[in-house]
Amino acid sequence: MPRVEVPFGPYHPALGEPEYFKVVLEGEKIVSVDFELGYNYREIEKKAAMFTWPKALVLLGRICGICSSAHTQAFAYSVEKINGIEIPNRAKYIRTIGAELERLHSHLLWFGLQGDQAGFDTLFMHAWGAREHALNMLEIMAGKRIHYNYMIIGGVHRDIPPTIANQMKKELIELTKKYETTKEIFLSNEVMIDRLKIAKLTTEKAREFGVVGPVARGSGIKMDARKDFPYSAYEELDFKIPIQKGGDAYARSLVRLDEMNESILMLNQLLSNLPKGKISKQGLFLKSKEGEKTTVIEAPRGENFHFVIAGKNTPKFVRVRPPTFANLSAIPHMMKGLSLSDVPLVISSIDPCFACTDRVIVMDLNSKTIKEVEM
Amino acid sequence: MNKSPWCYLISQGTCNGCELEVFASFTPRYDAERAGMKLVPSPRHADIVLVTGCGTKKGSIQSKRVLEQIPDPKVIIQIGACALNGGIFKCKGPRIEGEIRLEGCPPRPSEIIEAIKKGAKLCSSKR
Numbered sequence: 001m002p003r004v005e006v007p008f009g010p011y012h013p014a015l016g017e018p019e020y021f022k023v024v025l026e027g028e029k030i031v032s033v034d035f036e037l038g039y040n041y042r043e044i045e046k047k048a049a050m051f052t053w054p055k056a057l058v059l060l061g062r063i064c065g066i067c068s069s070a071h072t073q074a075f076a077y078s079v080e081k082i083n084g085i086e087i088p089n090r091a092k093y094i095r096t097i098g099a100e101l102e103r104l105h106s107h108l109l110w111f112g113l114q115g116d117q118a119g120f121d122t123l124f125m126h127a128w129g130a131r132e133h134a135l136n137m138l139e140i141m142a143g144k145r146i147h148y149n150y151m152i153i154g155g156v157h158r159d160i161p162p163t164i165a166n167q168m169k170k171e172l173i174e175l176t177k178k179y180e181t182t183k184e185i186f187l188s189n190e191v192m193i194d195r196l197k198i199a200k201l202t203t204e205k206a207r208e209f210g211v212v213g214p215v216a217r218g219s220g221i222k223m224d225a226r227k228d229f230p231y232s233a234y235e236e237l238d239f240k241i242p243i244q245k246g247g248d249a250y251a252r253s254l255v256r257l258d259e260m261n262e263s264i265l266m267l268n269q270l271l272s273n274l275p276k277g278k279i280s281k282q283g284l285f286l287k288s289k290e291g292e293k294t295t296v297i298e299a300p301r302g303e304n305f306h307f308v309i310a311g312k313n314t315p316k317f318v319r320v321r322p323p324t325f326a327n328l329s330a331i332p333h334m335m336k337g338l339s340l341s342d343v344p345l346v347i348s349s350i351d352p353c354f355a356c357t358d359r360v361i362v363m364d365l366n367s368k369t370i371k372e373v374e375m
Numbered sequence: 376m377n378k379s380p381w382c383y384l385i386s387q388g389t390c391n392g393c394e395l396e397v398f399a400s401f402t403p404r405y406d407a408e409r410a411g412m413k414l415v416p417s418p419r420h421a422d423i424v425l426v427t428g429c430g431t432k433k434g435s436i437q438s439k440r441v442l443e444q445i446p447d448p449k450v451i452i453q454i455g456a457c458a459l460n461g462g463i464f465k466c467k468g469p470r471i472e473g474e475i476r477l478e479g480c481p482p483r484p485s486e487i488i489e490a491i492k493k494g495a496k497l498c499s500s501k502r
Contacts, residue, residue, distance in 0.1 A: 010437050011385070013416030016394050018386055018434055039434040040388045042464040062463050065392030065481070109395070112402075128402035135399075146392045146481055355391045 014344035070299035130178035155280025213302020322356035383421035388431030400484035430468035
């Protein structure tokens with residue numbers, strides 16, 4: 001049978017961001033897949049080296065609008081490790097609240113988009129309706145819906161007084177109600193569940209590709225940076241890591257659903273046990289010691305890795321390895337043998353964030369051409 | 376067109392923040408669809424173009440090709456600091472210029488809906 005190349009993107013209604021997938025078909029069956037990124041490449045790592053420390057923190061948050069807190073947190077922890085700053089306990093709790101709220105809104109966003117791409121618009125609207133409560137909580141806490149820069153090096157810059165904590169608890173109750181209805185809508189729809197039993201990734205294959213986050217946990221690998229390398233207030237919290245052994249898109253959905261439940265329970269613990277004390281140890285952080293450190297943070301999509309080399313007034317070098325980069329390599333394997341109509345669902349099942357992933361342009365000196373690759 | 380503007384979103388390489396707020400303005404809290412607005416998947420159906428992003432090296436070339444496919448009359452709305460002047464990333468790439476400019480990083484959904492309303496009026500006056 002003749003092979004047909006179908007371009008999927010860079011501007012495709014199923015994808016929120018520009019990215020390009022080349023799908024080779026034999027009849028209806030997918031034979032091979034290739035992807036090309038770099039549409040969102042904004043030279044952030046280079047530009048961070050030209051900014052002072054407080055400005056670099058803001059810039060690093062702008063890597064991604066969805067996991068902005070994960071990137072700022074990882075960068076802030078790296079710099080604090082270099083300078084030997086131990087942040088106050090209250091600041092740790094507030095950082096954890098931000099991170100968990102981010103996980104909630106990111107998972108609800110993905111939940112809706114997956115429904116949308118399967119043609120299940122009711123789920124999309126319900127999930128995004130629930131997400132607004134998480135954004136409300138972030139707005140009450142940090143002053144902004146997206147790009148909530150509540151972090152500074154050495155702590156956080158906005159406190160959560162009891163009145164605001166109470167408001168957030170009220171919003172959390174509303175969110176929990178809406179989350180339950182959304183979950184019921186999803187789990188009671190057999191068509192949707194059957195549609196998601198595709199894109200199988202066995203445990204061995206998942207290890208081979210080195211996938212992280214909910215994709216790895218959906219394939220039965222127990223890994224979570226919150227338990228493996230505890231940071232912020234996760235040591236003092238009581239939570240479970242949901243694991244499914246199915247390995248298909250449905251298993252990944254269940255993992256994310258359970259994670260949302262854990263996040264809600266964690267937020268309840270955090271908001272009622274906020275310790276007393278200062279929220280930050282120092283004023284504006286301008287001068288740093290020289291050194292280098294790495295940090296691993298569990299972002300909503302998996303582990304987020306930051307490597308920082310510090311100069312005196314600016315970072316000398318920043319390297320980010322976002323979770324989507326690890327997960328993306330499994331996509332060609334997952335798509336093989338499926339039909340073209342499954343492509344959006346498979347892509348959305350790893351919850352990709354291409355704004356995080358576009359990091360590097362490589363120049364080939366021998367042929368003098370610019371090759372743009374993702375790293 | 377004054378009553379029911381159809382919008383199409385082009386991102387020229389962004390952090391996702393503005394796209395999220397555009398999508399959020401069509402979901403239950405803000406619900407722009409009750410005012411007749413609709414987000415369409417095809418550029419050929421659009422009256423109003425929502426442009427986000429700072430204009431990256433690859434993104435700016437492709438987004439221009441998409442813009443050429445949108446039929447006239449159309450109104451272009453630049454959303455967010457990046458689409459206006461490159462924003463915090465200071466991207467130099469050629470950006471799509473628009474009639475309506477919306478500041479913010481990212482602007483709130485209510486502001487986006489207001490801008491689309493303004494765009495709809497402008498678009499019907501162009502016919």
